[in-house]
Amino acid sequence: MLLVEFYAPARQLHVDMALVPRQDRVVCRGITYLSTMGGHDAGTSHQFTGLAKYFNAYTITGRRNCVLLTYASIATIALFFKLKPKKEKAVKAS
């Protein structure tokens, strides 16, 4: 069984190829990691599925998309409040 630390992004996974089974699957929190040991794979390739393929904090394109999505969300919220019609306050009779 290959133990994978979910929040250890800065470290490369160095694995002794001779001791690890050919294929090992680790499922963590809805994101599926398929680590194929042995052969030419260095052990750090993450194959994301679904939405995580485009929005994740590991690949450079995933990070870029997260940044763009955040900026777009902020711009949308700002635009929403700017274009929101202001209700006229009823003038109270003195």
Place this chain on the structure above:
Amino acid sequence: MMLSFFDQFMSPTYMGIPLIALAITLPWILYPTPTSRWINNRLLTLQGWSINRLSQQIFLPINQGGHKWAVLLTSLMIFLITLNMLGLLPYTFTPTTQLSLNMAFAVPLWLATVIIGMRNQPTAALGHLLPEGTPTPLIPVLIIIETISLFIRPLALGVRLTANLTAGHLLIQLIATAAFVLLPLMPTVAILTATVLFLLTLLEVAVAMIQAYVFVLLLSLYLQENV
């Protein structure tokens, strides 16, 4: 005329002519110009060697594309070091105590590094705004924090240089005034104060050089991220 402690930071004018232009031009006059001779004299050789070593030191971690900035950053460092060191002489004006001058250096150069990054490698430049491996709930927060950190960089660059130089000059003037006032009253304490002043002056010489180096080093780091 009685001077206040902050008069040394006022931009000098003479009959309406701003003398800061003269103060900024002075480092250019002080350094010898390289000649077209094959072998120059000792001073020029030493100058060339030190500029070469300085450039190598700064640009060692930077890619080939960033080496175009070598002339700009090296000349900026020599300029800042000279201005800072000349400002330590008595009764001189230090242009780098002016926030406007330091911001005029920091903002365009920082902006140039950002534009270069966005133009040449937009994916990497945007991707660096999110640290690798961030937990999903923290992603939006960290992006906002990194964006703020990005925009604060030029401000930090300019204010760091201004504050260090201004604080140092002010301390020198305060302690020098204290030593001068105490001399007829308590000579022993005045000698101790003068010793502290001497040590502080040595510190300010170091700060003058280090702050100029840090300014240029940080700019080279920003360039390294984007090139």
